[in-house]
Amino acid sequence: MRFAYLQLGSDAAAEEAVDAAFDSIMGEWLRMLHMDRLDAYAWTVLKQCIVGRQHLLNPWRRRPEPMDISAFEAALKEAQADRYEVLTDTIRFYSAVSRLAERQRDAVLLRYGLRCSPGEAASVMGVDEATVRSYLGQAHRRLARLLDTSADPAGRPAGADSAESAGS
Structure with a gap:
């Protein structure tokens, strides 16, 4: 949540990104259990959800700017x-x-x-x-x-x- 907040700048946007990441991870959980670096995959999923949420908030930006606020x-x-x-x-x-x-x-x-x-x-x-x-x-x-x-x-x-x- 804190990383998402730093990237997105609001509690609501951070919560939505983390919820989306959680949903994505839960949908892939059985496949993920066989991965060598489960944590790295989860990190990548979270970052993709943050970028997706940032794009919804500001479609003209290419990637989230860290710590805007x-x-x-x-x-x-x-x-x-x-x-x-x-x-x-x-x-x-x-x-x-x-x-x-x-x-x-x-x-x-x-x-x-x-x-x-x-x-x-x-x-x-x-x-x-x-x-x-x-x-x-x-x-x-x-x-x-x-x-x-x-x-x-x-x-x-x-x-x-x-x-x-x-x-x-």
């Missing part, structure tokens, strides 16, 4: 900090997360969005813990590049203006 929740929790700065930083981060490869995005959402341990994330995703750590490492490197290059509103890396002016 979490940025606002983070800003509201910050009593001492500049809420606008927290909001813009969080939106920028979640925008970068949405550009990750699917497995990297899942690992980041489970680890940091839902605060699962790497072992718990591995169990949910149906992979080894070392695989989750690898996905997280890849995601960290990609996020560092995305956030560094997206710091400038024009999308140029920091220092690009000085390089341009030096060449003029």
Whole structure:
């Protein structure tokens, strides 16, 4: 439910996606009992139901954007900090997360969005813990590049203006 909520942004939509996943799993249960990675199959079913629900809510979007409303929740929790700065930083981060490869995005959402341990994330995703750590490492490197290059509103890396002016 929490993962579906992060993807869909409402309790009702999350509940509908989880119910659809449950119904799908129950319909395939006898076949699923013979699978090697039952948990991975269930994870895939849930994600497909989330994408299907997202498409119903916003047909023009290709895939769910992670944590659309979490940025606002983070800003509201910050009593001492500049809420606008927290909001813009969080939106920028979640925008970068949405550009990750699917497995990297899942690992980041489970680890940091839902605060699962790497072992718990591995169990949910149906992979080894070392695989989750690898996905997280890849995601960290990609996020560092995305956030560094997206710091400038024009999308140029920091220092690009000085390089341009030096060449003029």
